[in-house]
Amino acid sequence: MIANAQMVETQIERFAALPLDCGSVLTPVDIAFETYGELNANRSNAILITHAFSGDAHAAGIHRVSGRPGWWDNMIGPGKAFDTDRYCVICSNILGGCAGTTGPSSIDPATGQPFAMTFPVITVPDIVRLQKMLIDRIGISRLLAVAGGSMGGMQALEWSVAYPEMVAAVIPIATTHRHSAQQIAFNEVGRQAIMADPDWDRGSYYLQRPPARGLAVARMVGHITYMSDSSMKEKFGRRLNGREALTREAAGFDFSAEFEVESYLRYRGSQFVDRFDANSYLYITKAMDYFDLSYGRGSLPAALERAEARFLLVSFSSDWLYPPYQSEEIVRALRSRNRDVAYCELSSQYGHDAFLLEVEEQTELVRGFLNSTYQRVTR
Amino acid sequence: MIANAQMVETQIERFAALPLDCGSVLTPVDIAFETYGELNANRSNAILITHAFSGDAHAAGIHRVSGRPGWWDNMIGPGKAFDTDRYCVICSNILGGCAGTTGPSSIDPATGQPFAMTFPVITVPDIVRLQKMLIDRIGISRLLAVAGGSMGGMQALEWSVAYPEMVAAVIPIATTHRHSAQQIAFNEVGRQAIMADPDWDRGSYYLQRPPARGLAVARMVGHITYMSDSSMKEKFGRRLNGREALTREAAGFDFSAEFEVESYLRYRGSQFVDRFDANSYLYITKAMDYFDLSYGRGSLPAALERAEARFLLVSFSSDWLYPPYQSEEIVRALRSRNRDVAYCELSSQYGHDAFLLEVEEQTELVRGFLNSTYQRVTR
Numbered sequence: 001m002i003a004n005a006q007m008v009e010t011q012i013e014r015f016a017a018l019p020l021d022c023g024s025v026l027t028p029v030d031i032a033f034e035t036y037g038e039l040n041a042n043r044s045n046a047i048l049i050t051h052a053f054s055g056d057a058h059a060a061g062i063h064r065v066s067g068r069p070g071w072w073d074n075m076i077g078p079g080k081a082f083d084t085d086r087y088c089v090i091c092s093n094i095l096g097g098c099a100g101t102t103g104p105s106s107i108d109p110a111t112g113q114p115f116a117m118t119f120p121v122i123t124v125p126d127i128v129r130l131q132k133m134l135i136d137r138i139g140i141s142r143l144l145a146v147a148g149g150s151m152g153g154m155q156a157l158e159w160s161v162a163y164p165e166m167v168a169a170v171i172p173i174a175t176t177h178r179h180s181a182q183q184i185a186f187n188e189v190g191r192q193a194i195m196a197d198p199d200w201d202r203g204s205y206y207l208q209r210p211p212a213r214g215l216a217v218a219r220m221v222g223h224i225t226y227m228s229d230s231s232m233k234e235k236f237g238r239r240l241n242g243r244e245a246l247t248r249e250a251a252g253f254d255f256s257a258e259f260e261v262e263s264y265l266r267y268r269g270s271q272f273v274d275r276f277d278a279n280s281y282l283y284i285t286k287a288m289d290y291f292d293l294s295y296g297r298g299s300l301p302a303a304l305e306r307a308e309a310r311f312l313l314v315s316f317s318s319d320w321l322y323p324p325y326q327s328e329e330i331v332r333a334l335r336s337r338n339r340d341v342a343y344c345e346l347s348s349q350y351g352h353d354a355f356l357l358e359v360e361e362q363t364e365l366v367r368g369f370l371n372s373t374y375q376r377v378t379r
Numbered sequence: 380m381i382a383n384a385q386m387v388e389t390q391i392e393r394f395a396a397l398p399l400d401c402g403s404v405l406t407p408v409d410i411a412f413e414t415y416g417e418l419n420a421n422r423s424n425a426i427l428i429t430h431a432f433s434g435d436a437h438a439a440g441i442h443r444v445s446g447r448p449g450w451w452d453n454m455i456g457p458g459k460a461f462d463t464d465r466y467c468v469i470c471s472n473i474l475g476g477c478a479g480t481t482g483p484s485s486i487d488p489a490t491g492q493p494f495a496m497t498f499p500v501i502t503v504p505d506i507v508r509l510q511k512m513l514i515d516r517i518g519i520s521r522l523l524a525v526a527g528g529s530m531g532g533m534q535a536l537e538w539s540v541a542y543p544e545m546v547a548a549v550i551p552i553a554t555t556h557r558h559s560a561q562q563i564a565f566n567e568v569g570r571q572a573i574m575a576d577p578d579w580d581r582g583s584y585y586l587q588r589p590p591a592r593g594l595a596v597a598r599m600v601g602h603i604t605y606m607s608d609s610s611m612k613e614k615f616g617r618r619l620n621g622r623e624a625l626t627r628e629a630a631g632f633d634f635s636a637e638f639e640v641e642s643y644l645r646y647r648g649s650q651f652v653d654r655f656d657a658n659s660y661l662y663i664t665k666a667m668d669y670f671d672l673s674y675g676r677g678s679l680p681a682a683l684e685r686a687e688a689r690f691l692l693v694s695f696s697s698d699w700l701y702p703p704y705q706s707e708e709i710v711r712a713l714r715s716r717n718r719d720v721a722y723c724e725l726s727s728q729y730g731h732d733a734f735l736l737e738v739e740e741q742t743e744l745v746r747g748f749l750n751s752t753y754q755r756v757t758r
Contacts, residue, residue, distance in 0.1 A: 117634075181611035181640040185603045188641045191634065192599060192648070196592035198577055213575035220571060221600060224564045229702070232560035238671070255496075255570065255661060259668065261560040262567045269571070282634060289638065292617070320699070323608070 006077065006084075008034050008061035008070070010100055015133050018095070024120035027109070031134050032057045032100020033092035036076060037084030039140070044377050046140045047082055047370070048131065049091040050148030050155035052355075053222075053284055054276060056099035059091035060084070074359045081363035087144060087370070092134055094155075095127045096284050098277035105206065105277045117203035122283055124151075124291040128158045132166070144374060147171035147366070149355035150322060151284070154291050157330070160307040161293065169373040170307075171366060173314040174355045176326035177293040177300055177333075183321065186225055187285040190218030194278045203279050215278045216269030223268050228318035228351030236261035301333040311341040312369040314362060316354035342369065385456065385463075387413050387440035387449070389479055394512050397474070403499035406488070410513050411436045411479020412471035415455060416463030418519070423756050425519045426461055426749070427510065428470040429527030429534035431734075432601075432663055433655055435478035438470035439463070453738045460742035466523065466749070471513055473534075474506045475663050477656035484585065484656045496582035501662055503530075503670040507537045511545070523756060524749060526550035528734035529701060530663070533670050536709070539686040540672065546688040548752040550745060553698050553734045555705035556672040556679055556712075562700065565604055566664040569597035573657045582658050594657045595648030602647050607697035607730030615640035680712040690720040691748040693741065695733035721748065 010032050018029040034057045039046060049059050049072065060076035062069055070091075076082040082089050093101035096119070104119035111118075135143060146159040146167055153175025160170045176183070194200055197214025205211060227235070239260045257263040297303035313331055315324035324345045334341040346361050348354040355362070389411050397408040413436045418425060428438050428451065439455035441448055449470075455461040461468050472480035475498070483498035490497075514522060525538040525546055532554025539549045555562070573579055576593025584590060606614070618639045636642040676682035690713055694706035703724045713720040725740050727733040734741070 178617065180608060181615040181617065181638075182603065182606075182608045184617070184638050185599075185611065185640050185644055188636075188638075188644055189596060189599045189603065192645070193572060193575075193596045195634070196572075196576065196596055217568060217572045217575055217596065220564075220568045224561065224568065227561075229559060229561045229699075232564065236560040238557065238560065238563070255574070255665065257567075259560070259563050259567075261564050265564055265567055266571070286634065320608075 006036060006061035007064050008036065008058070009064050010034050010057050012100055013134055013137060015130070018126070018130055018133070020120050020126045021123045022120050026102060026120070029095070029102045029130060030100065030106070031092050031095075031102075031130055033090060033134060034058055034060075036060045036089045037087055039088040043140050044142070044144065045087045045374065046135075046138075046143050047087050047089045047145045047147060048135065048143050048159070049076065049082070049089060050131070050146060050152035051091060051094065052148070052150035052152050053288065054272070055152070056097065057091050057093040057101075058099075060089065072356070075362065075366070081359075081366040082147070082370070083367070086374070090135075090138070092131055094284065095130045096122045096280055096287060098280040101130075103277065104203070104279035104283055114206040116206065116279060119279070119283060122287050124154050124158050124287055125162060127287065128155050128162055131155070131159075132163055135166070141166065143167050144377060145169040145171060145370060147173070149173035150175055150352065151288050154288065157293050160309045160311070161297065161303050164306050164308040167309045168377050169310045169312070169369065171312045171314070171369065172327075172330070173362075174316055174319050174322045174327075174352055176322055177330050178291055179289050180326075184289045186221060186321070187289055189221055191282050191285060193217040193221070194281055200278060205278070210273065211278045212270070212273040215273050215276065215281060216266075218281060219272040220265040220269045223265055225321040226352045228320065228349060230318060231349045231351055231353070232261060234349065236264065300329065301336045304330070304333050304339060305337040307334075307339055310369075310373055311339060312365060313341065313343045314355070314365060315345045316348040316350065316352070316358065317345055318349055319352045319354060321352040385415060385440035386443050387415065387437070388443050389413050389436050391479055392513055392516060394509070397505070397509055397512070399499050399505045400502045401499050405481060405499070408474070408481045408509060409479065409485070410471050410474075410481070410509055412469060412513060413437055413439070415439045415468045416466055418467040422519050423521070423523060424466045424753065425514075425517075425522050426466050426468045426524045426526060427514065427522050427538075428455065428461070428468060429510070429525060429531035430470060430473065431527070431529035431531050432667065433651070434531070435476065436470050436472040436480075439468065451735070454741065454745070460738075460745040461526070461749070462746070465753070469514070469517070471510055473663065474509045475501045475659055475666060477659040480509075482656065483582070483658035483662055493585040495585065495658060498658070498662060501666050503533050503537050503666050504541060506666065507534050507541055510534070510538075511542055514545070520545065522546050523753060524548040524550060526552070526745070528552035529554055529731065530667050533667065533672075536672050539688045539690070540676065540682050543685050543687040547756050548689045548691070548748065549686075550691045550693070550748065551706075551709070552693045552741075553695055553701045553706075553731055555701055556709050557670055558668050559705075563668045565600060565700070566668055568600055570661050570664060572596040572600070573660060579657060584657070589652065590657045591649070591652040594652050594655065594660060595645075597660060598651040599644040599648045602644055604700040605731045607699065607728060609697060610728050610730055610732070611640060613728065615643065679708065680715045683709070683712050683718060684716040686713075686718060689748075689752055690718060691744065692720065692722045693734070693744060694724045695727040695729065695731070695737065696724060697728055698731045698733060700731040
């Protein structure tokens, strides 16, 4: 593994100005990105990977500084679904994030202090606009594909209708064209957990301690929604830490983490605090909630009629956070406007996490779809 | 309505001692309860209603002090499902609660201070043991029925196997014989939200301000799990406060509650703080997580083999917190031991809340079941 592993580095590009949907302009703005594989001579083999809520630019390979594998390394690399022997894969950290791209933790040049809550509210179209500036600068006039899961799928959808001439194919996975009330509700609980933490201090915590407890609670809620009832049952059941089953004698009868699922959530919550900025949590979840592909475009079918790309949509049977019916709405809208769309609901026990875990079947789908797209583009 | 409404009062009974599963003994212990309807001469028409997590003894009628209707008033009363013209209905606040029955906010006679986190950890069997003492004191040797939804259903199940000779019928609604990992996980998030609030102060907040923010966040999570995706869609959709639909111009682009679902959750969260004790939240959710009807009884079928009662189980199609499959597990176990069981999965959009909202079909089921049980008992 290590012998084959690609060592990668994160690069930063700076742009003088990024106009935002809210009317503000960010000056300047940085975007962190990584590339895997080589751009071919006519620059026709570039694929943009768009990351989910808590992702970053490090999608594949082993990071030269952290030594960590990328978040979608099982899907991106030589011979993998996104085959870096054939394609040049690009992944950037989203606007508003906290891993190199300008976000609320960045220094506001006007004050010399972190933006914190003076950072403008951003939208998914804003995020995509910055990605488009990066793709322009790299000198790519048309992407072979834009692909991403969850919030990454929202970005892929936005690309297809905002810059139709620049995308040959889009692969929105486990996503939606707009959040339901339930999805907004889960995000709102996370935001409230952060804002309820006194250490949040209206976002101005950068020189003090961060709202670690609130952010951890928010992340715990997130993790429940990423798994399924049955995957949690399989992974934890009612097992106690270090014991096979709950016995009343063995139970500590206190409020420490007795059940394995409790320890897991506490661990994932506290771990998240070390790598994620609480204000980014607020801004990015808000961008997800605002997102509505049909906004300003009449209707969902009318919005998607603008698209020129081929579509491959994927959903997962046990994903209750982004249920298959939400992908099917998009598929129906595309078909109603005679757009080229393939759709597959994959059977999986892993809930929303499936887009990160179900490698084999996704690889088969993605590889074939990219291959036929590439043949069309290059013939 | 008001003319027909029954004015009711909450009564308190005190017992010298209640031994608990954890080995402690509470001395003394109070239990708050209400009764509706008259006990008949041979005391054969008594029904015990067991409440859900955040319920109290005030299940029906109009409370003489608060003026509020009971939490199951649509199901209990003259001519209703639990017909108080025929039956004597009793409801008590659970042990560990905060509405009259001894719980963590009660004064520990040993110290003269509230128990807070020195309150012993309690179990569903403890809760039922105290209810049984109340029923004994009232002078009822056999209940016509024990009925309840959600955590109330756990109590009904426990009654059926702990005191089989004392129960002619049980009606567990939208419940389970033990929590899954997902159910434990949601409870744990609520507990962590409370314990993350500095105002919780390890439970010793009674002379200061309570952990209102943490408790509100916990309640918000709860409310999402009580509703269904489709009921939230119907109730809120993506509507903004005071506006029909989200338009980018209208959106405030800030972190106030813009979507109706956000305001609703914030309101329900803050409202809960006024009526519920955060430490009771911890103790009661822990009792739910510990509950396992099969514990110490070999297996679920072996546990239920002890039961002598008739069973009516009810679940709701859109209830994803206590999904129908959990009721079906109980039904299968009962049938495997030739127990008398009727089961109905009612079609509903209301999710777990359905047991409080779907009055008509529940009434039909419950009325017929109680009627035939009463005829058997009195013939």
